[in-house]
Amino acid sequence: MTIASDEPQVASIAAPSVLPGKRRRTSRLTRNRWGYAYVAPFFVLFACFSLYPFLYTAWISLHDVDLGDVDGAQWVGLANYSDLLSNEFFWNAARNTLTIGVLSTVPQLAMALGLAHLLNYSLRGRTFFRVAMLLPYATSIAAATLVFGQLFGRDYGLINAGLEAVGFDRVDWEGGSWSSQLAISVIVIWRWTGYNALIYLAAMQAIPEDLYEAAALDGASKWKQFLHVTVPGLRPTILFTIVVSTIGAVQLFGEPLLFSGNGTTNGGSSNQYQTLGLLMYDQGWTNFHLGQAAATAWAMFLIILVVVGGWALLARCRARAER
Amino acid sequence: MTVTAPPPVDDAGPDSRPAPVPPRPRRRHRVGRVTKAGPLTYVLLVLAALVSVFPLYWTAVAGSHTNAEIAATPPPFLPDADLFTNIGRAMDEAPIALALVNTVVVAGCITVGTVLCCTLAGFAFAKLRFRGNKVLLGLVIGTMMVPTQLAIIPLFLLIAELEWVNQLQAVVLPTLVTAFGVFFMRQYLSSALPDELLEAGRMDGASTTRIFWSIVVPVARPAMAVLAMLTFLTAWNDFFWPLIALTSDNPTVQVALAGLGGGYVPDRAVIMAGTLIGTLPILVVFTVLGRHIVGGIMQGAVKG
Numbered sequence: 001m002t003i004a005s006d007e008p009q010v011a012s013i014a015a016p017s018v019l020p021g022k023r024r025r026t027s028r029l030t031r032n033r034w035g036y037a038y039v040a041p042f043f044v045l046f047a048c049f050s051l052y053p054f055l056y057t058a059w060i061s062l063h064d065v066d067l068g069d070v071d072g073a074q075w076v077g078l079a080n081y082s083d084l085l086s087n088e089f090f091w092n093a094a095r096n097t098l099t100i101g102v103l104s105t106v107p108q109l110a111m112a113l114g115l116a117h118l119l120n121y122s123l124r125g126r127t128f129f130r131v132a133m134l135l136p137y138a139t140s141i142a143a144a145t146l147v148f149g150q151l152f153g154r155d156y157g158l159i160n161a162g163l164e165a166v167g168f169d170r171v172d173w174e175g176g177s178w179s180s181q182l183a184i185s186v187i188v189i190w191r192w193t194g195y196n197a198l199i200y201l202a203a204m205q206a207i208p209e210d211l212y213e214a215a216a217l218d219g220a221s222k223w224k225q226f227l228h229v230t231v232p233g234l235r236p237t238i239l240f241t242i243v244v245s246t247i248g249a250v251q252l253f254g255e256p257l258l259f260s261g262n263g264t265t266n267g268g269s270s271n272q273y274q275t276l277g278l279l280m281y282d283q284g285w286t287n288f289h290l291g292q293a294a295a296t297a298w299a300m301f302l303i304i305l306v307v308v309g310g311w312a313l314l315a316r317c318r319a320r321a322e323r
Numbered sequence: 324m325t326v327t328a329p330p331p332v333d334d335a336g337p338d339s340r341p342a343p344v345p346p347r348p349r350r351r352h353r354v355g356r357v358t359k360a361g362p363l364t365y366v367l368l369v370l371a372a373l374v375s376v377f378p379l380y381w382t383a384v385a386g387s388h389t390n391a392e393i394a395a396t397p398p399p400f401l402p403d404a405d406l407f408t409n410i411g412r413a414m415d416e417a418p419i420a421l422a423l424v425n426t427v428v429v430a431g432c433i434t435v436g437t438v439l440c441c442t443l444a445g446f447a448f449a450k451l452r453f454r455g456n457k458v459l460l461g462l463v464i465g466t467m468m469v470p471t472q473l474a475i476i477p478l479f480l481l482i483a484e485l486e487w488v489n490q491l492q493a494v495v496l497p498t499l500v501t502a503f504g505v506f507f508m509r510q511y512l513s514s515a516l517p518d519e520l521l522e523a524g525r526m527d528g529a530s531t532t533r534i535f536w537s538i539v540v541p542v543a544r545p546a547m548a549v550l551a552m553l554t555f556l557t558a559w560n561d562f563f564w565p566l567i568a569l570t571s572d573n574p575t576v577q578v579a580l581a582g583l584g585g586g587y588v589p590d591r592a593v594i595m596a597g598t599l600i601g602t603l604p605i606l607v608v609f610t611v612l613g614r615h616i617v618g619g620i621m622q623g624a625v626k627g
Contacts, residue, residue: 035453121360131613140560202621263585
C-alpha cells in the first residue's frame with residue numbers, strides 16, 4: 001500500500017480468474033520458509049506506513065483531536081461520525097464527488113473503448129498514436145490542473161474565446177456549480193482516457209480470432225461484432241476499469257484543490273466543487289480538527305467498499321444470469 | 324548456471340506475452356477483423372492525439388509570451404521569445420530548481436526501493452510456498468482499495484514526531500511499497516520463471532538467496548524495468564502526501580507547482596512557464612521511453 005493515491009497502474013487485477021495457478025506443484029525445492037524473509041521488507045514497511053496508520057486513523061476518528069495538541073485527545077465515541085451525518089458540508093462534498101465521478105468516468109470509459117477500437121486497426125504510426133494517447137497520463141495532476149485552469153479561465157481562457165468565436169456566451173467555469181464540476185471532470189477525462197484505452201486495447205487483442213470469424217459467417221455487421229463479440233470479451237476488463245475509476249473518483253483531491261488558482265480548500269466560493277478528499281484536507285489541515293478528518297477518511301473508505309462491492313455483486317449476478 | 328533469455332516485456336506488440344502462456348495463433352495478420360485502418364480512423368486518431376498534446380503545447384505557448392499577449396484576441400498559437408524571462412520569474416516565485424533536484428532524489432530512491440522490495444515479495448508469492456502466502460497476497464491486493472486519506476493523518480503525526488517535516492525521507496519512506504508492484508512482479512514471475520530453473524539451481528546446491536540473485540533477478544529484469552519506469556513516473560507526479568509532508572521551502576516539483584498556482588498575484592504566463600519547466604523533464608523521459616511504458620501498461624492489463 002502506498003501514499004500515492006494517484007496510483008493508476010493497478011491494471012493487473014483485470015481478470016483474476018485466469019491466474020496461472022493450475023500448474024502448481026508443491027516441490028520440496030520451492031516449499032520453504034524463506035518466503036517470509038522475502039516478503040518481510042514489504043510487510044515491515046506496510047505495517048509501519050499503512051496498517052498502523054489505518055488503525056490509528058480509526059482511533060483518531062473516535063476522539064476529539066486538535067492538530068496542535070494530539071496528546072490532549074478526548075474520547076468522544078462515534079460523535080465524529082454522527083456529526084458527519086448531520087454536516088451539510090459532508091453531504092455537499094459527497095454529492096459533488098458523486099456528480100464529478102459520474103461526469104468524469106462515464107465519458108472517459110466510453111471514449112476509451114472507442115479509442116481502443118480505433119487503435120486496434122492495423123495502423124501506420126501505431127507506436128506514435130499509443131504514446132501520444134498516454135502523454136496526459138504522464139502529466140501530473142498539478143500541471144494538468146494549472147493548465148486547464150488557464151484554459152477554462154473566465155476572462156482570458158482559450159475555451160471561452162473559442163465559445164465566443166462560434167457565437168456562444170462566455171461561461172464562468174469556476175464560479176458555476178455544474179460548469180466547475182464539468183471542467184474538473186474534463187481534466188480527469190483528459191488525463192485518464194488514453195490510459196484506459198490502452199488497457200482495453202490489450203484486452204481486445206486477447207479476444208480469440210475465431211469468435212469474429214464465426215460472427216462474420218453468421219452475417220454479423222462490424223457494429224454487431226463489436227457489440228456481441230468485443231464488448232462481452234472485454235467485460236472483466238471493463239469491470240476492472242470501472243472499479244479503478246471509482247476508487248480514484250472517491251479520492252479526487254488535487255484537481256479541485258488547484259482548480260480555482262488561489263490554493264484554498266473550500267472548493268469554490270459556495271463549495272460548489274468541494275470533494276470528499278478536499279473536505280477531509282480542509283477539516284484536518286485548515287481547521288485542525290483531526291477527529292473529523294479521520295471520520296471523513298473512514299467514510300470515504302466505506303463508500304469505496306460499498307460501491308466496489310456493489311459492482312462486484314452486479315457482475316456476479318450478470319455472469320450467473322447468462323450461464 | 325545458465326538462464327534462459329526472458330521473454331520481452333517491453334515490446335508493445337500484440338504478440339509479446341511471456342513464454343509459458345499457451346501458444347495462440349499469431350494475431351498480427353488476422354483475416355477479417357483486423358482490417359487496415361481507413362481514412363476516418365486516422366482522422367479520429369489524429370484528433371485524439373491533438374487533444375492529448377494540445378494542453379501541453381499551449382503551456383509552452385503561454386509560458387513564452389507576456390501576460391498581456393496571452394489575453395489578446397485572438398490568442399497566440401505559436402511560442403514566443405519571453406520563455407526564459409518567464410522561467411526566471413517563476414523561479415523567483417517558487418524554488419523550482421531545488422524542487423527539480425529534490426524530485427529526482429525522491430523519485431530515484433522510491434524507484435530503487437520499490438523495485439527491490441516488490442521483486443523480493445513478488446518472487447516469494449510466485450514461487451515459494453509458505454504458510455499463509457495466499458492470505459498475505461490477498462491482503463496486498465486488498466490494500467489497493469484503501470484511500471490515501473486513511474493513512475495521511477497518522478503519517479503526518481509520525482513525521483512531526485520524528486521532526487521529518489520538510490525532509491525528503493518523509494516523502495520517500497511511506498511510498499516505498501506499492502501493492503501494485505508486488506502484484507505485477509508476482510504475475511510476471513509466476514509465468515516467466517520456470518520451476519525447473521529453480522530446481523536446477525537447488526540441485527546445484529545454491530541457497531535461496533543465491534537463486535534469487537543469479538536466477539530470479541535476470542529473469543525478472545524486463546518486468547523490473549517496466550515497474551521502475553511506472554514507479555518513477557508515479558513518484559514524480561505524486562501530489563497529496565508530498566503536499567502535506569513538505570513545504571514550499573523544500574518542495575518537490577508538484578508542491579512547488581501548487582505553491583505557484585496558489586500565489587496571490589497570478590501571472591498566468593509565469594505560472595505556465597513554471598508548469599512547463601516542472602513538467603518537461605518527465606515528458607522528455609516519457610517520450611524516450613514511452614514505447615516501453617505503453618508496453619508495460621498493456622502487459623499488466625492482459626496478464627492480470
